[in-house]
Amino acid sequence: MPEALGNFTxxxxxxxxxxxxxxxxxxxxxxxxxxxxxxxxxxxxVAAGEDKGVSIILRSDALESDVEGKNCERVPYLRxxxxxxxxxxxxSNTVLGLAYAxxxxxxxxxxxxxxxxxxxxxxxxLIIDWRGAVPKAALYGSGVDDPGDVEDxxxxxxxxxxxxxxxxxxxxxxxxxxxxxxxxxxxxVRIWAEGKAAQGWPADRPEEKIQGVLMSFLHARYSxxxxxxxxxxxxxxxxxxxxAKLFDxxxxxxxxxxxxxxxxxxxxxTTTGTSQSAAKIDEAIEKGLTQAISYKDAEHVNQAxxxxxxxxxxxxxxxxxxxxxxxxxxxxxxxWRWYLYRSAEASRLAKREERLAAARPAEA
Numbered sequence: 383m384p385e386a387l388g389n390f391t392x393x394x395x396x397x398x399x400x401x402x403x404x405x406x407x408x409x410x411x412x413x414x415x416x417x418x419x420x421x422x423x424x425x426x427x428v429a430a431g432e433d434k435g436v437s438i439i440l441r442s443d444a445l446e447s448d449v450e451g452k453n454c455e456r457v458p459y460l461r462x463x464x465x466x467x468x469x470x471x472x473x474s475n476t477v478l479g480l481a482y483a484x485x486x487x488x489x490x491x492x493x494x495x496x497x498x499x500x501x502x503x504x505x506x507x508l509i510i511d512w513r514g515a516v517p518k519a520a521l522y523g524s525g526v527d528d529p530g531d532v533e534d535x536x537x538x539x540x541x542x543x544x545x546x547x548x549x550x551x552x553x554x555x556x557x558x559x560x561x562x563x564x565x566x567x568x569x570x571v572r573i574w575a576e577g578k579a580a581q582g583w584p585a586d587r588p589e590e591k592i593q594g595v596l597m598s599f600l601h602a603r604y605s606x607x608x609x610x611x612x613x614x615x616x617x618x619x620x621x622x623x624x625x626a627k628l629f630d631x632x633x634x635x636x637x638x639x640x641x642x643x644x645x646x647x648x649x650x651x652t653t654t655g656t657s658q659s660a661a662k663i664d665e666a667i668e669k670g671l672t673q674a675i676s677y678k679d680a681e682h683v684n685q686a687x688x689x690x691x692x693x694x695x696x697x698x699x700x701x702x703x704x705x706x707x708x709x710x711x712x713x714x715x716x717x718w719r720w721y722l723y724r725s726a727e728a729s730r731l732a733k734r735e736e737r738l739a740a741a742r743p744a745e746a
Contacts, residue, residue: 412476413506414601416441417521417535419461419478420508421605424517424537426463434513435468438493440505440525445475445482452500454482468512471497473505494526503527508535516540521602533557533599539606539626542640544685544716551689554599555720559592559691561729571595573693575653579724582695583655588647592691593621596645600624607640620677621645642686644674648702650694663694664705671706675713687716697721697732 420439442448454473457465461478471493474481486496497503504525511518519535522528533553536542558564562572562579571591575583585591593611600609600622610623622643628636646666650658670688678686688710692702703710703717710717723729 411598412443413441413521413523414598416474416476416478416506417508417602417605419476420510420519421535421537423461423463423467423478424510424519425606427467428517428538430463432512432517433466433468436493436512437467437469437510438471438497438526439467439481439508439510440471440473440497440502441476441507442473442505443475445473445480448502448505449473449482449484452482453485455485457481457483467510469493471500473502497526510537531557533603535602536604537606539628539638542604542607542624542685544687547641547685547687548716548718550600550603551596551718551720554596555691558595558599559720559722561723561726563726573647573691573722574724578655581655582649582651582693582724584647584649584651584653584693586653588649588691588693589621589645592647593645597622620673620681623681623683639681639683640685642674642677642681642683644670644677644686644688646670646688646690648690648692648694667703667706671710671715671717674715678713678715684714685716686714687718690717690719692719692721693724695724 457472458480459465460467460472460474460481471484471486472481473484484496484500484502486493494509497507502525504527506524507522507526509520509522509526511520516538519537520532521535522532524531534550559573562574571594572585573588573591575585597609597611600607604624607624607626610625611621612619620642622641622645623639624641624643626638626640628638646669648663648666650660650663652658667688667690670690674686674688677683690702692698702719707717723732
């Protein structure tokens with residue numbers, strides 16, 4: 383990308399975006415907007431008392447073409463929440479402005495199989511399970527034909543526990559960051575300099591690029607929450623804040639701040655390949671913890687985490703946080719870290735070592 387865009391530089395555009403605070407949902411993908419709209423629909427159906435069962439809603443960019451020749455019924459007001467959706471399959475546009483219900487002869491049939499039989503298995507699909515105390519959902523981003531591309535989606539404003547958020551971030555790392563090829567394939571961005579991952583050269587501003595793809599992931603996973611980047615407060619700018627727009631007992635609108643996430647990319651080289659000292663990396667970790675503590679207090683948030691994406695040549699494991707562990711514990715800040723491999727081969731070797739270690743008998 384050129385450094386100057388018209389009469390403006392990238393830094394000037396970045397500064398303006400931070401100053402005016404782009405809306406939370408700006409730049410989200412069609413699938414993320416689709417999930418958000420369905421979460422609104424689910425809230426309406428919960429209030430109406432939806433029956434137990436399973437719903438499948440498919441997102442189509444060519445709705446009329448996708449349903450042509452199918453045994454289906456037009457449902458123009460699906461987004462209003464007046465129509466029951468349990469035990470049904472719908473094909474809709476992104477905003478649920480128009481939908482079609484696909485007829486399934488046997489109500490007890492495997493609905494995922496029915497989607498495939500209808501030739502719609504490649505459409506992004508949100509599957510909602512109404513059989514528990516609260517509806518649970520899973521997003522098949524590449525359609526039900528690809529069961530490996532699936533992630534949980536939370537459709538109600540339940541609390542996000544540390545265990546749940548960490549599990550979600552682990553999933554994000556595994557699918558989108560673990561190797562250089564995953565980053566490029568999944569998100570069309572680079573956190574490694576092109577052709578230099580094996581040498582450990584980071585791309586320009588890797589934290590910002592991780593922040594961008596992580597925001598998209600969190601938007602989809604926690605559809606009833608908002609995610610804001612670069613939040614300005616009296617102590618500076620925090621990287622990511624997760625919050626919910628709710629109503630109190632009187633019906634007044636309130637904001638519930640849920641999480642503060644401070645992101646750090648740990649690199650032992652600069653973008654030009656110059657080596658960085660271990661002391662410089664320790665300084666970045668300490669700075670990140672200080673920021674997480676300060677922003678947690680400034681935003682009046684109970685939960686905060688320092689999230690480190692480790693791009694160094696050597697995987698130091700838990701030793702990474704040795705110097706800050708006690709301070710983090712004293713201030714209730716979670717320390718989470720993920721190691722980014724410089725090649726798919728290195729990732730495969732690491733997985734092999736993990737399997738071998740697990741298979742070894744425990745020492746007496």
